[in-house]
Amino acid sequence: MSLTLSLDFQFTTSIEKLWSALTDSSKLAKWVMENDFKPVVGHRFQFRTQPFNGWDGIIDGEVLIVDAPNRLSYTWASAGEKHTVTWTLQDLGDGKVNLHLEQTGFSNAQGLEGAKYGWGKWCGELKKLLEQ
Amino acid sequence: MSENNQLRDVFDAIADPTRRRLIRLLAEAEEIPLHELTAQFQMGRTAVSKHLTILKEAGLVLDRKVGRETRFRLNASPLREIQDWVAFYSKFWSTNMLRLNQLLEEEEE
Numbered sequence: 206m207s208l209t210l211s212l213d214f215q216f217t218t219s220i221e222k223l224w225s226a227l228t229d230s231s232k233l234a235k236w237v238m239e240n241d242f243k244p245v246v247g248h249r250f251q252f253r254t255q256p257f258n259g260w261d262g263i264i265d266g267e268v269l270i271v272d273a274p275n276r277l278s279y280t281w282a283s284a285g286e287k288h289t290v291t292w293t294l295q296d297l298g299d300g301k302v303n304l305h306l307e308q309t310g311f312s313n314a315q316g317l318e319g320a321k322y323g324w325g326k327w328c329g330e331l332k333k334l335l336e337q
Numbered sequence: 338m339s340e341n342n343q344l345r346d347v348f349d350a351i352a353d354p355t356r357r358r359l360i361r362l363l364a365e366a367e368e369i370p371l372h373e374l375t376a377q378f379q380m381g382r383t384a385v386s387k388h389l390t391i392l393k394e395a396g397l398v399l400d401r402k403v404g405r406e407t408r409f410r411l412n413a414s415p416l417r418e419i420q421d422w423v424a425f426y427s428k429f430w431s432t433n434m435l436r437l438n439q440l441l442e443e444e445e446e
Binding site: 210212214216217218222223226232235236237286288304306308310 | 422423426427430431433434436437438439440441444445
């Protein structure tokens, strides 16, 4: 079983520009984290940030779906948890684009143990950082 | 079996809408007897009791006998890990979206 985080955002831009922001490594670095992302199915990548106590600051991923400029999906593994992140882009017309995010958590017993170990701490620390 | 005696996966336990409702009901009170919980549902006592057993196995519910009735209360701690990542990533992406929006606006100029 898993839970899903589902969020929608709207941007005044073109679907191509939004797609580029989601798939171009240097752009991702500006709004997510430093990374070696490539929009190629099967490509393994890392997002990296400063380590926090108990967390190495690394997110490992593998690209699952590349369907430009509408759909992008990759795995997102960190701190003993493995999630799948899926982005769906929808052109709303009038220069507006909807961005839908789904993040699904695959938590097996092992994942949950890992989460108990480091996740709570990491959340607190990163939250603090994001609020600065 | 893990140390906290969890027989069942928490994710499994909360997958069912009846059990999620039981959790919400139990979250609002210190302790609720079975007959009061049953009164909240269309289904019978046995069915509600089965759901409570699953929650119990996941470590989400504790029970005790008081006279002839069984009283249930919530043990929310196994839920915390689940809630944490959802709440955390909700915040994480929303904050990142502000930066993404800025990036896209810069490109427009």
